[in-house]
Amino acid sequence: MKRVAFLTTIFPQNKKFLKSFLDSLSEQTYKDFDLVIVNDKFKNLNYYKDLYSDLNIININSTGTPAKNKEVGINYCIEKNYDILIFGDSDDYFKNNRVERSIKILNQADIVVNDLSLFNENNVYNKRYLSKRIKNLQIIKFEFIKNKNIFGFSNSAMRIFNKKKISIPNDLVAIDWYIFSNFLLKGYKAVFTNETISFYRQHEQNIIGLKQLDEKSFNKVKNIKIKHFNALSLNENQFSNELKSLNSLSFNKKRKIKNPLWWEL
Numbered sequence: 175m176k177r178v179a180f181l182t183t184i185f186p187q188n189k190k191f192l193k194s195f196l197d198s199l200s201e202q203t204y205k206d207f208d209l210v211i212v213n214d215k216f217k218n219l220n221y222y223k224d225l226y227s228d229l230n231i232i233n234i235n236s237t238g239t240p241a242k243n244k245e246v247g248i249n250y251c252i253e254k255n256y257d258i259l260i261f262g263d264s265d266d267y268f269k270n271n272r273v274e275r276s277i278k279i280l281n282q283a284d285i286v287v288n289d290l291s292l293f294n295e296n297n298v299y300n301k302r303y304l305s306k307r308i309k310n311l312q313i314i315k316f317e318f319i320k321n322k323n324i325f326g327f328s329n330s331a332m333r334i335f336n337k338k339k340i341s342i343p344n345d346l347v348a349i350d351w352y353i354f355s356n357f358l359l360k361g362y363k364a365v366f367t368n369e370t371i372s373f374y375r376q377h378e379q380n381i382i383g384l385k386q387l388d389e390k391s392f393n394k395v396k397n398i399k400i401k402h403f404n405a406l407s408l409n410e411n412q413f414s415n416e417l418k419s420l421n422s423l424s425f426n427k428k429r430k431i432k433n434p435l436w437w438e439l
Contacts, residue, residue, distance in 0.1 A: 176257040178207035178277065181247045182264045183240075184216045191265040191375065196226050198267035198373075204274035207260070212236050212247040241342045241349050244327070249339040260331040261350075267373045268328075275370040276331040285332045285357060285364035287314060287325050290374040292384060302368060303384060304329075306433040310368045316358040320416065321399075322438035325354035325364075329372040335362065343405045347398050348437060355406055386434060392425040395437045 180199065184192065199209060208230045213219055214237050223231045236246040251259050260276050262268060272288065279286040292300040304324055308314075319325065327350050335357075346352050358364060376384075387395060400420050403413045423439060431438055 175206070176277065177255065178204075178258045178260065178273065179210045179251045179254075179256040180207050180260045180262060180273065181210045181212070181251060182262050183212040183214060183243050183247065184219070184264045185214050186216055188216070188264045189218070192222060194267045195262070195264045196222060196229065198270065198272075199262075200226055200228055201270045202268075202273045203271050204277060207273055208232055208256075210234065210247060210251060211264075212243045212250075214238075214243055239344050241344055241346045244349050244353075245340060245342045252334055252337055252339055255337075256334055258331065259334055261327040261329075262372065263326075263328040263375075265375045265377075266328045269371040269373075272370045272372065275367060279365055279367055279369075280331060280333050283365040284335065284362040285314075285325075285330065285354065287354075287364060287366050288329045288331075288370045288372060289366075289368040290326075290329055290384075291371050292376050293373050294376045298373065302371065303374075303433065304366065304435075305368045307435065308366045310366065312366045314358070314364040314366055316355060319351065319355060319358070322434075323348065323351040323436035324366070325350050326372075326374070326436065328374055330354065332357070346402060346405060348402055351437070352402055352406060359406075384434060384436060386430060387425075387439070389425040389427070392439065395439060396420060396423060399437060399439070 210232045211234065213233050213235050219233055234246060234250055236243050238246065258277060258280055260273060276286050289305050290303045291298050292303055330350065342349055400417060403417055407413050
């Protein structure tokens with residue numbers, strides 16, 4: 175039987191969202207997984223461990239940057255010989271078949287990325303957002319995400335390919351794009367599914383959200399993308415054309431992208 179880890183990070187400010195996150199994991203149709211929590215200064219975890227005694231919660235303390243916290247969690251799962259790693263942000267929640275469907279699709283693929291429904295403090299307001307751009311069981315290659323992203327730490331899962339630990343540059347913002355781009359460039363197979371859903375919370379302060387950009391956020395995302403292409407490069411010239419194009423890109427308020435993806439300019 176495959177060993178399955180569901181990995182998240184929690185912070186003190188996630189407290190008001192944690193119940194819906196844990197409720198959705200407690201209600202999963204597939205139960206045989208460990209919830210691995212990278213705990214960045216959250217002080218009340220034992221209360222939730224008692225409250226959700228049906229979940230096998232593993233606590234790892236880490237107080238690094240978002241990149242380093244993710245690195246600590248992934249490397250723990252590699253070290254402990256898990257076979258499948260499912261990601262989920264602790265301010266989101268998930269359809270009750272997410273773990274089950276992820277495992278099933280990973281029998282034929284290395285990575286699975288599932289659909290998103292967007293919600294805020296009022297309600298779910300945009301259902302199956304990614305399906306507006308992608309077909310069910312479509313294979314996702316690096317060319318598709320080169321200038322945008324669909325792989326998030328709330329809607330992706332992967333087989334752990336080998337036991338080699340990873341290292342993530344400390345100052346990256348779009349850690350998910352960096353990690354999954356590396357895997358796709360190495361030839362791993364990724365598949366999209368709309369057969370399960372992550373409910374993705376929309377915050378006003380999101381830097382790289384699923385939304386149209388204004389000039390300020392455009393320039394911020396542009397600079398982030400340049401930094402990430404430089405981090406991803408295996409040699410100095412690998413993404414020279416992309417970097418040249420980005421450097422010359424300027425904001426055009428008349429250009430609107432229908433159903434924009436993460437950091438799509």
